[in-house]
Amino acid sequence: MAMSQVVNTYPLSNYSFGTKEPKLEKDTSVADRLARMKINYMKEGMRTSVDAILLVQEHNHPHILLLQIGNTFCKLPGGRLKPGENEVEGLKRKLTSKLGGNSAALVPDWKVGECVATWWRPNFETMMYPYCPPHITKPKECKRLYIVHLSEKEYFAVPKNLKLLAVPLFELYDNVQRYGPVISTIPQQLSRFHFNMISS
């Protein structure tokens, strides 16, 4: 068990980026979002969401692709699964919706790899925890983060209302104010991997 798992990372410049129609957020405020979550919970039970960690490299340091909404809020590409949907298939569906081109030939071959983290939402609140707290028998959401292994070259179609950013691990680390608890601890969750930085 002492070998590190290897993740190949390719230069950011290997990837090309286009735009597509906007993907509007379903909610315009946190309060709206939590209210909708409550309605969905009553209909469908615990929400499961899946997010992707897409890695590229620049200057021999791993970078993660984040979607920026407006001027400050960043999120991982991914989203909510349909009730009963398989996590891997659901993540591919979400990635294609967020970043795939408009024809099948322009959709990357998403290779869903290792699960690196699981976060739990105990209540209809913004707080999430990397464990299900004791005495919480009915968590409201379970969010799982997967590494998605990118091929050497890809084309991404970015919705016009979003920006796709490549953020270095050193910028995420210890930066909970800017990126929140889930994204800012990705460097610690990836630290067990050996990054094989491939130059073009």
Next chain:
Amino acid sequence: MAMSQVVNTYPLSNYSFGTKEPKLEKDTSVADRLARMKINYMKEGMRTSVDAILLVQEHNHPHILLLQIGNTFCKLPGGRLKPGENEVEGLKRKLTSKLGGNSAALVPDWKVGECVATWWRPNFETMMYPYCPPHITKPKECKRLYIVHLSEKEYFAVPKNLKLLAVPLFELYDNVQRYGPVISTIPQQLSRFHFNMISS
């Protein structure tokens, strides 16, 4: 890849604890420690250290075994490898030295499992990072954290100058002031596992 890895955890009350002769710290101050690290680096190159995450459960919540020195400082059981030493074998040697009884029959069968984190020390300073920072070509230490799977029952011999504590994940989480950056992010690093809490 969508299955969670399972970690069995047994009740704290399954384990028994005795004492043995003190294991004195080699250094009495942080300055002494960094000075000795520098001397060793000149002789042997980068230090590799290995630490163990030993899990038990109480009230259906995972707890980690930490060694407390004095009234405040906590560390994971583990330590520095000899130059060229295998990580798994070296971790077993360190665990036996820290927590094994005085006869072979009283030494647990350490089952070293998954590496969950790698931390890097770029300079002879206390700061460590969960990645090797860009432009650092000669890091001074690499520390790797492994899950060590405990059997259903074990006996631990604790050095008289140390206390062995079982600390719940919810106490470690977001508590960098008390436990430092390495130990306080163990909950996030373990979140991808499914804990199979076995009652006695």
